[in-house]
Amino acid sequence: MIDQNLIIENKDLVQKNLKLRKKDIDLDRIENSINGFKKLKFELDNLRSKKKSSSKEFGKKRAAKEDVSALTKELEALSQEIDRTEARLDEIQKEKNDMLLQLPNLIHESVPRGAGEEDNPVIAEYPPASEPDEDHPDHIDLGEELDIIDFTGAVELAGSRFVLLQGKGARLHRAITSFMLDMHAKAGFLEIYPPFLSRKEPLEKTGQIPDKEEDLYKIEGEDLYLVPTAEVPLINYGKYLKADHSRLPLRMSGFSTSFRKEAGSYGKDIRGMIRVHQFDKVELVSIVHPDNSSEEMEFLRNSAENILRALELPYRVVELCTGDLGFTAAKTYDLEVWMPGQKRYREVSSISNTTDFQARRMNFKFKDIDGKKKFVHTLNASGLAVGRTFIAVLENYWNADGTISIPQALQPYTGFDKIGG
RNA sequence: GGAGGGAUGGCUGAGCGGUUGAAAGCGGCGGUCUUGAAAACCGUUGUGGGGUCACACCCACCGGGGGUUCGAAUCCCUCUCCCUCCGCCA
Numbered sequence: 426m427i428d429q430n431l432i433i434e435n436k437d438l439v440q441k442n443l444k445l446r447k448k449d450i451d452l453d454r455i456e457n458s459i460n461g462f463k464k465l466k467f468e469l470d471n472l473r474s475k476k477k478s479s480s481k482e483f484g485k486k487r488a489a490k491e492d493v494s495a496l497t498k499e500l501e502a503l504s505q506e507i508d509r510t511e512a513r514l515d516e517i518q519k520e521k522n523d524m525l526l527q528l529p530n531l532i533h534e535s536v537p538r539g540a541g542e543e544d545n546p547v548i549a550e551y552p553p554a555s556e557p558d559e560d561h562p563d564h565i566d567l568g569e570e571l572d573i574i575d576f577t578g579a580v581e582l583a584g585s586r587f588v589l590l591q592g593k594g595a596r597l598h599r600a601i602t603s604f605m606l607d608m609h610a611k612a613g614f615l616e617i618y619p620p621f622l623s624r625k626e627p628l629e630k631t632g633q634i635p636d637k638e639e640d641l642y643k644i645e646g647e648d649l650y651l652v653p654t655a656e657v658p659l660i661n662y663g664k665y666l667k668a669d670h671s672r673l674p675l676r677m678s679g680f681s682t683s684f685r686k687e688a689g690s691y692g693k694d695i696r697g698m699i700r701v702h703q704f705d706k707v708e709l710v711s712i713v714h715p716d717n718s719s720e721e722m723e724f725l726r727n728s729a730e731n732i733l734r735a736l737e738l739p740y741r742v743v744e745l746c747t748g749d750l751g752f753t754a755a756k757t758y759d760l761e762v763w764m765p766g767q768k769r770y771r772e773v774s775s776i777s778n779t780t781d782f783q784a785r786r787m788n789f790k791f792k793d794i795d796g797k798k799k800f801v802h803t804l805n806a807s808g809l810a811v812g813r814t815f816i817a818v819l820e821n822y823w824n825a826d827g828t829i830s831i832p833q834a835l836q837p838y839t840g841f842d843k844i845g846g
Numbered sequence: 847g848g849a850g851g852g853a854u855g856g857c858u859g860a861g862c863g864g865u866u867g868a869a870a871g872c873g874g875c876g877g878u879c880u881u882g883a884a885a886a887c888c889g890u891u892g893u894g895g896g897g898u899c900a901c902a903c904c905c906a907c908c909g910g911g912g913g914u915u916c917g918a919a920u921c922c923c924u925c926u927c928c929c930u931c932c933g934c935c936a
Contacts, residue, residue: 466896470905477905480917484864493916500916648926667856788894796875798893 539746563766600838614678619658630787651684655708718802739763
């Protein structure tokens, strides 16, 4: 949520932002709604004030055994008027809040202009040493040949867009998770193992609801959803920890299996384990002083890149342009790993600064050194998506003899240095 | 699953129909004292909204929602969550 006063005081800025995001939202309507709300709130407060003092007077009069019938009538009438005004205010407030929740975050001024994905500039590139081989096998071929991925078995159990790993495949996948968590722990992130189910409220606070509600799995008959990312429990947990300036930045790493319906991506990446309903991800989250969020974003980016560097995987860094930026983000970098089997780069991490957008939604403030309460800034980064990293290892470490080498850094975790052969 | 008990400010915990936004203690902040610190003493200290250049001031909030009443933290209903005991269980 953005500051509602911005709509009144700096409507041009908000309007420009919407234009950059190609969103068509009627700001005048929101402005009217805000003003209407304020006016009615003022009226209501005055009525309540009157009632309060009259009620006190009533108490005194009755104690003094004075006649109270005129006052009773007056108060009854006042109460009725207050009820009516409250009802109207509730309505207008709900309407106002609904509209405000539809507004995306303000874009950071450093973000490049562009219409969509195709305009995202590549800002750093560490390409593979050699040219891609035309008939390089992909993870689907490799997984089946080496008997470490069973796609049809997974379909039998859970349907399409699920995957089942076995033997060394399952162990490599687990090793990647442990490796990542250890790296981040060494860098000072507080490791968190969160619940994989979440009540609705935390999802609203971090902005998945309503923006991405159709992508969430809901537990029938209960107020519980499967989390689409550990960002939800981690950021919300950050607030629970009650930050003050001496504890910032608060850096957490969290593992969670993530569940997404992938609604709206029918036909996209249907083969393989690139886009599945259930995937593991190590997430990084920072809660910081508002002055430091840009700097922190670079720190998170570096933390995520460290994993790719340690695994010696080719990758590039892309910055999302204005037209491709997510709802809550002021600025986003994507890390894309090279997948020689697909002959293209694929996203393994998304690093976003959501500035005070989530903080406002959840009323997440900290006590600054001057004693004032201010909104924190929140950031999140994948560090990294485990399944896609697994794919990248298979495809990049494939040898011409059909085997797959294990990256040096992972060998202490897998206990073997090779799959197949 | 069965039987009870509870939810009050950063924390502990009083209040159980009117002047209580809420005692007291702890913690936090400021000060006196001290070479410095501790202790002691004095003062101060909830959140959100409206309002203001900033104050002042006004309103709301005692787990959520609803009700009774002129008036509710206090009474009634309901939901949620937590705790204790028993059963079951990775």
